[in-house]
Amino acid sequence: MTPSERIGAFSAAFNPEVLTPALRQACARSLLDTYAVGVAGKNEPASSRAMAYLATLGTGDEASLWGCPGRATAEAAAFYNGVAAHVLDYDDVTSPLRGHPSVVLWPALIALAEAESAGMGRLQSAYAVGFEVMCKLAKAVAVDAYAKGWHVTASIGIIGTVAACSHLLRLDAEKTAHAVGMAVAQAAGTRANFGSDAKSFQAGHANAAAIRAARLAQAGFTSSPDAMDAQQGYAALYGQGQDLSAALATLGQTPLELISSGLEVKKYPLCYATHRVLDGLLDLRAEHGIALADVERVEIETSPGALVPLIHHRPATGLQGKFSLEYAVAAALLDGHVGLAAFTDESVQRPAIQAFLPFVQGRSTQGDSILPRWALVRLYTRDGQCIERKVDALRGSAVLPLTDDELMAKATDCYGWVGLQADAGAQLAIASDPKARIEDFLSIARWKNRIEI
Template sequence: MTRAPLTAALGDFVANLRYEDIPGTAVAIAKQGIADCVGVMLAGSAEPAVAAVRSGFAPDTAGGGSSICFGPARAPAHVAAWVNGTAAHVLDYDDVALKGSHPSAVLVPAILAEAEAVGASGRDMLRAYAAGFETWGELISRDSGNYQRKGWHPTGVFGAVGAAAACAALRGATAQEAAHALGIAASQASGVMANLGFMTKPMHAGKAAACGLLAARFAAAGLTAAPNAIEHEQGYLGALSPAGDVDRERAPSLPPARWRLTEQGLAIKQYPVCYRAHRAIDAMLGLVRDRGLDAEAVKAITVRFSPSHSVILKNHRPRTAIDAKFSIEFALACALVAGRVGLRDLVDEFVLSEPIQRLVPRVSIEIEAEEMSGTSGYAPYDLVRVETTAGEVIESEHVRHARGDPQAPLSADALWTKFEDCALWSGLQLDARALFDKLNTLEHCRSAVELLR
């Protein structure tokens, strides 16, 4: 049976995409993703996982043309992409899209590092982001199953190919070079779900960014890959889906016929924890706000969500900040005790504090069996139920869209407040407002170097 020429079609799309072809709404979403990612990258720049990656690369960071986390240190582009990608994902504060992926945490570090190296303009960077996002979206849409439940972390396994598309576009690759870049990246893609809640998980984003960048460079240098590396029965999509849930046959649905950037958008995180906890956090904060709940008066908390959420929010007795990012028990206890879930709450001392540890065992999970198709395993809504020591049972509203979801977007002021808070948290000496404004007018930037001035 003849296979759809998916690899070639994607290569052609990447090579021929022009900035002028991108709808204005898609450009606006891309700028929002880039600005938000830079903010969370700054905030994550001093985290232990990032320090470990930088230390591991120490012999290779004596020089180079690309900035590490907008600070004074520089490194070869692939090293900067790896470090910056890790920093962008380490706090679990980066955006979400494409069936539970974190596209900006991979695409933005790869694009920034290569854009500095080749002197690309802001419009070039936006075009690269669109190429990477749309390629990622086309590929991840082809499986009817749930990649997370299979054990694959989509950010790592799809990020490498998405970053290859972005960097090939940035470098002005031919269609054949772009197709080779995708095939090369397919052989480097990885990331397993077992590492969620450990330092290796954010490195999935960094490695994907670096592998995509290098794949585009290798292709430009003449390295070849199978012309059907993506759709071959023993290729990328087939290997990720051994049960055969993936459609390798259908013709690709790519721009201009379909723009996933505008169709799906980006969910900008309001809280620095796994996104699957966000609807429940909003539900709890709503109860705190509307009912004046006091943590001392709470006897029990029940959260209702999907089986997939239960698998991923797996840390039921968190002891560290890393544990807490994947703990619904911590998320709800934090929202109740602090009235927020923020960067200052995701520290070991607060996780181990008496009010939090007292509430954690009072949280129980109730499973809603229905998972909506087309999602990465979301129930139609999440809710929280609280029983007080006086015997009263209070139920939250049914939360269908977390704050920051494309259906419940953050305001411009909220986006700036998050960026500013991230910059302050980083401790780096930079003009946060000037950087934020440059990123939000990126189409007027003549060179990536201007972002660092």
Template sequence: MAVDTHPFAGEALGAFVATSRWDRIEPPLRHEATRSLLNFFGGALGVAQDPAVETAARVMAPFSGSQRVTVIGRRERLDAMAASFVNTIAANLLDYDDTHLETVIHPTAAVAPPLLALAELHNLSGAEVLHAFILGAEAECRIGAAVSPGHYDRGWHITSTTGVFGAAAGCARLLGLDARQAWHALGIAASQSAGLVENLPSAAKNVGMGNAARNGLLAALMARDGYEAAPAAIEGPLGWARAMGDVPDLSRILDGLGTRWEFARNTYKPYPAGIVFHAVIDAALELRARVPAGAVESVLVEGDQLLLDRGDRPVRTERDSRVSIHHCVAVAMLRGAAGVAEFAAAAVHDRATSALRDKVRARLDTSLPRGAARVTVWDTAGQTHVALVMEARGSAARPLTDGELEAKFRDNASLGGRADKADGWVDAIWALQETADLAPLLRSMGATD
């Protein structure tokens, strides 16, 4: 009889988190982590005054403890858990964050905020935070890959449900947990995992994200002070993965751990919309050069099941528009752009946009992979025009450059009213690896007026 010699998933990840060495992290991976944080800070700055962020900060403030840290782009300071909650909501609010395409996880939003809170509290270096972030994001993506695609298909919002593991792992590293404590932190996190795809077109989605960040920090703190979890809390018969509907593929967690990096596959969005709509936008922008919007008779968008499941929906609000096939086509063809303004209320309720949305229909094409789309336009002269995009702008095959990420950061900082600080912040973020104490930079990102 064969004996299963595989370690528990949490055991392997706990050892990975506790024993990893910064000098073994290759420069390209360090650079990717820095790119991720540049993207994260910009996204949070851009919506610092959004009503959803305002509400989250107001609700959390009365319960906040005495040791307070920065809320990005805002005057008030909150305790580490509350600030993690609010900063995660901000980072994810515009659907402008990074993406691990296979799992559709946005790795940074729930993992970075609690690490930054700990860095500000304890005057930690940029290298320490970058290292912890890489480890947390890797744990998050590997656990997500082990249950994909069934987990997300069942309605679990995988960024929230796995984000809690990434936050716990990263915080375990910064708090100096040993391998066994880090294992327990991941097991405690397994009992705090939640988030629903049904809530994607509402700010309730972002509550799940915020909870992932603060619950991951809580899990690491509890483990540090002696709390324990079941050995197989992630993959056991009644553990996280199976309770949420899947028998996990443990090879996706264990194989190549520490030598092959899932996080290295991270990508960045050029458009503030769901990642699966980016190929639709690219195709529509291409077709706009051939067909004036006023000459469009009808539009067919074809893609995989995930594209249809997420985006074949009526559009009533700004949040609907960011996960709408129909709106993405309409603004790209009408305006020749798909930036923040194109998903704002004025664009959503514009009559011409609404009329063009009504001309768009969607259809499944099982031959197209995730992230691809074909858009066909029939014009009023009876001509047919087709654009097929297999790899969207911003994908691993067509990545955003450092310069494009800088421009995106500056645009978002301007949206948040902080354009005057953007250049200095860009330089400081690129220099994170050499920064001895992150606290001054983080404090500079709070509003002072």
């Protein structure tokens, strides 16, 4: 079988009954986190612009726009919700992908589930299918694709998402394989767009394009069965011509990737490459009572490749600040925490912050593997001290996950950021129940203060 056919066979044959309570809970946690972060992003400029674009497409009533009045077609809703859920860079990650799986799965799946009246159980199995395909493919090509400059959240994510959408639609193996080929035709996204609206556009596009591909395949559209592994195919263009059939041969073997690779939930709303640094830095600040004015300079050392996404060394905007090691360090030292309010343009442009940026230095060690990941933080104080902290296990990671209470607190904070109230505990319970409906989950949020886009 070709890689497209392997993905098609796996998606079509996947039995939702294999989902254990632990797997269903993992799905539920990721759903709550992604939705809450998407709602929190609704008033960001990129989300507003995406909403204005939707107005040019005409009306639709298939799916919800998260946290907003009105509805849209499934494809349009998936695009908008994908933009809003990624613009804050607060959505979850998984290490094999070097990117964000849930933000290119849930917007498409929820929109399609609303349009097709699919239950929560089918949503959970579709998410597991998509995550499985995404991680297997990522293990083969993500490092090379990232090095080439691809935004792998979108360029790899779309392949997993089209498999998930095909599963939700109950497409057979042949049609799913055709859908994969049409996802390849639309796979895109560059790291050069990090720090701009286009980064979140790339996530939104992956969601919309996956629905488009699956629905076209459902209607009989065809693609090349060799789209993934031909000489001019996906593996050659996005990787180094790896043998994808070998990488995909273990699809569905237990434990599933959702358990073995797991999800890493963000504690801070900026690029994940800063998070170990922030854990260590904030611990040192609290333990030693140190503030920005006490620090002469900061040196950061990390595992190989850890700092690659952090391309903005002198950020001037909130979006650029999300991809700046220097800003993350300066803001943490000045404020004592790093939250949503740190990523306005005004926050990034504070004189004390800008003056300190040249005194933050970061470097990654040399090596062939990005694993294991670690960060070493050294603070040099103005009174001559050098204090340091090495961070291996990251809070929120698969090995040190947030508790349900911590996750619900994050969701509640996200809702409050835009004037919404919602019972995050009730949402988590609904998202865990395979007999529930996605409409029950979505209907819980209610307005405290109407905030129009």
